[in-house]
Amino acid sequence: MYNDFSKWFCEYDTGEEPAIMNTFSLTDIKKKNLSDVYHFIYYHPDCSKQSIANALEISLPTVSQHLSTLLEERLIEKAGQLASAVGRRAAAYRIIPDARIAVGIEILDKKVYITALNLYGKKEAKERYSLVFHADDLYFDDLQKLVKEFMQKYRYREEQLLGIGLGIQGLTSPDGARVTYGKILDCTGWSIGRFAGYFRVPCRFLHDAECASNSELWENPQISDAIYLSIGQHLGGAVILGGELQKGLTGKSGTFEHMSLVPDGRTCYCGRKGCAECYCSGEFLAGPGMEPEEFFAKKEQGDAACLERWEEYRRYLSMLINNLHMVMENTIILGGNIASLFSEEDIAAVRADVLQRSTFLDDVSYIIQGKCRSDAVSIGAALPFIKEFLRDIGTEAAM
Template sequence: MGNITLTDIKKNNYSLIYNLLYEQEKLSKQEIANQLHLSLPTVTQNLVALEEAGLIKKGGQFESQVGRKAVAYTICLQAGIGIGVEILKKQIRILAVDLKGRICGCTEQKLLYRNDDAYYKEIAGFVSTFIRESGFMKKQVLGIGFAVQGLTTADGQEIIFGKTLGYTGLKITALSRYLESPCMFLHDAKCAAATELWNRRDLTDAIYLSIGKHLGGAVIIGGQTVMGKQNHGGAVEHMTLIPKGRQCYCGKSGCMETYCSVNALLLEEETLEEFFTGLRDGDKEKKRRFDEYLDHLSTAVNNLHMVMDCDVILGGHMAPYLTEEDLQVLHEKVREKSAFPDEQDFIFLSESAKDSVPVGAALGFVKEFLEEI
């Protein structure tokens, strides 16, 4: 290891002070000095530098019984903004998150997918309009993440497997040529898992199932999603559940996708809202369908649990409709199939299912920005 220089120490102090303010939100100069065991001149110098960089600001004053009131410092939440775009077959959802990962603007546009330049130009136009109308300046926008139902290269520059909408081989330049900020593609299920990890800092090992119109998955080990050698780690949707079963869009048959996705549960043109409203009202046909669906899902969950022996988190568009009673039924079905007597529950609903995909698409840029301070 090389010698630590004065520049390294200054950079470290700068980062320490910012990170302390990030975690505690509002502190006085003296409180910062006390907590970090730094001199007041050092703290003052770094606060001035952080303020000049637009990263922090004075946020009022603390009450004091005697003497002058201490100035409170806080971070500028919108010093950097991440943009996330979820591309679906019939619409796109665009949102912005601040440095805490909180949504600070969103919009949805009806737009039928088509693989041509006019479509990508239209998406870029919607994104540019959203950024402008939200009042964000170019320097604030850290990057734009496009969440897709497919596998991407590690650098997010190309979709390498995208049979759901037929965009295998699509390069990010189809969109980035019309935009001013860095752009990248991201797998939608990995985005959802990233949001879960952001909101649950205690999460270490888990399997994340994103149950939307299509199924997706992510394997989380040590608080990180595992991508694997060829970047398709966690693609549980194409594990064979029923040999020679239903035809899958991937060209194979019997995949988990064809039994555990939202499309596998719903009839043509039926919505999740309609299905679960009928189910909760006692519709016998919907109850039969849901019971069959849970049978298949329990087989899939049991197989995954046998391999990983960790929590299984259910997210995606279906998660908000599921109840604790549904989870208990699922647990019982899994226990009937399991070789081991698991006493503790290990299947949980996502704590951040709503907008988890576009939020996760934006968070990567925010995380990178924070790590560089």
């Protein structure tokens, strides 16, 4: 698993130089060894130098060199000594989870959520701030002040920060530099330049549904092929194939919210009529003036109006789920802050509605509830920076 140098080498005829020598240098191998040592400690905390050397099949002096580098970089630390019946007890090593952090922001119309993740993708800190959205540079001025206030409150140093992701209700360019479609917040064409200018780390926009699916993939690494439905105030989605998010040719894959569900139905914010957004979003379920938590509490108490709306909502949601399953016969994950409020009985009711609608009377256990129950957008906005750090650790650490 860790020592896969063999795949770097090529078959060659007698008398010829191996192709690898023209491509990979000793520095490349050194970088890979450093990365392997770090990743072994990452997945096997409180391990010894000898266990690292045995697992990676590299020499103790080589391991010692890389441990020294990682200790100097303050990426790992000694964690006491391992128990031993005989002889000298070996030092145990583990990574420092908050040696680096990533910040994710969920941008909504009247508030923002700011979350910090450590290198295990675990939530270190979270704050909610009131901030009325307006797509101009003055908004960025206010937002950067909140980020710096957040950093100061939790005593994060600038050198700890890997990057800042801004989860937004809109489609974004591949590089995350601008919003390509932002009807909900009226921010199409908005550039991240002014905000990024306040920081010395990468900053990028991410579609909120992409953020939520990032969070789910992190919590559910065994997921291979699935459709992710992000059910929040608004509806969103993502297609996952081979454990990777599929964005499509122009980044519009998974925009299930704009599939036509009811011909000539309600008017969607996109200007068309009958979109799934109008019938499967939290806005439709709870209605104006009622928080989702209040709606589900009333439903559980037997409120007639809430029960009637819940049945109507399930009818449309089951229609959407069945349609999606006809296109891709994969797991369908119900995520987002509204779906996180579904009880086991609610999930069972949705499955029953889908089964009733299904042509093939399928086993509807393919419909599952997401594991990431809260802060999925702000967490998912930060996760790409964690993943990039883990991928590039051998390159970024001092050699």
